Amino acid sequence: MKPVVPYTEERGKKEQVAEMFNNIAHSYDFLNHFFSLGIDKIWRRKAIRMLREEQPKRVLDVATGTGDFALEAVRMNLVSEKIIGVDISEGMLAKGREKIAQKGWEQKVELRLGDSEQLPFDDHVFDGVMVAFGVRNFQDLKKGLTDMHRVLRKDGTLIVLEFSKPKKFPMKQLFGFYFQGVMPAIGRIVSKDRRAYEYLPESVKVHPEGEAFLQILQECGYHNCTRRPLAGGIATIYKAKK
Numbered sequence: 001m002k003p004v005v006p007y008t009e010e011r012g013k014k015e016q017v018a019e020m021f022n023n024i025a026h027s028y029d030f031l032n033h034f035f036s037l038g039i040d041k042i043w044r045r046k047a048i049r050m051l052r053e054e055q056p057k058r059v060l061d062v063a064t065g066t067g068d069f070a071l072e073a074v075r076m077n078l079v080s081e082k083i084i085g086v087d088i089s090e091g092m093l094a095k096g097r098e099k100i101a102q103k104g105w106e107q108k109v110e111l112r113l114g115d116s117e118q119l120p121f122d123d124h125v126f127d128g129v130m131v132a133f134g135v136r137n138f139q140d141l142k143k144g145l146t147d148m149h150r151v152l153r154k155d156g157t158l159i160v161l162e163f164s165k166p167k168k169f170p171m172k173q174l175f176g177f178y179f180q181g182v183m184p185a186i187g188r189i190v191s192k193d194r195r196a197y198e199y200l201p202e203s204v205k206v207h208p209e210g211e212a213f214l215q216i217l218q219e220c221g222y223h224n225c226t227r228r229p230l231a232g233g234i235a236t237i238y239k240a241k242k
């Protein structure tokens with residue numbers, strides 16, 4: 001099966017994903033909250049609560065983007081130490097750093113350029129690794145999940161929040177219409193990137209979800225892998241231990 005990429009089959013997915021997020025960074029936060037009617041914030045909080053149960057001290061937010069997940073974790077006092085976020089898009093990170101500066105939270109969150117498939121950290125240094133709406137965009141999913149496993153300490157926890165596909169009527173039909181019709185049309189106008197909001201449903205469609213994703217987590221070395229579907233299956237939180 002051909003990989004789903006933002007622009008062209010001639011270039012690698014990673015390079016194109018970084019370019020796409022650089023292109024849409026200016027409107028990313030607005031469209032995220034607009035399209036989800038703010039529900040994405042509730043999902044992030046649920047995911048953070050699931051990680052908080054494990055009482056982590058050092059946490060890494062992979063594919064941090066504009067830092068919404070990391071900032072929410074700070075707001076919810078997830079850790080006493082600084083949260084580190086990494087992303088391959090400088091444009092998204094720049095937006096995130098603006099938000100951190102506005103809040104004066106430079107001592108609480110730090111955003112760095114970094115690739116999930118080759119994380120710039122030693123082995124076994126984080127108690128928790130979290131990633132929201134990121135894994136679907138990885139060029140090599142297993143490589144990303146394996147490298148996150150490497151930086152987790154023994155018994156550390158991975159939390160993944162990602163879109164999935166509702167299976168039942170009427171959510172399935174409504175989701176299809178909204179995701180493949182409404183969002184690309186509005187996204188194109190507001191983000192000024194024709195492909196970004198077409199790539200979104202395309203990438204969700206081919207992304208392994210549910211039991212298949214749990215299986216991949218196990219193949220990457222995780223155990224006690226569980227999932228929690230949200231909003232009739234529009235998104236899923238996966239939790240796994242090292």
Ligand SMILES: C[S@@+](CC[C@H](N)C(=O)[O-])C[C@H]1O[C@@H](n2cnc3c(N)ncnc32)[C@H](O)[C@@H]1O
Nearest residue numbers: 021063064065087088089115116132133134137
């Ligand atoms: C949909 S955004 C999610 C951002 C943020 N986590 C959130 O919840 O809003 C996906 C992010 O994944 C990043 N990304 C994709 N592949 C990556 C990789 N290999 N390493 C690090 N970040 C990556 C993109 O640059 C983008 O900022």
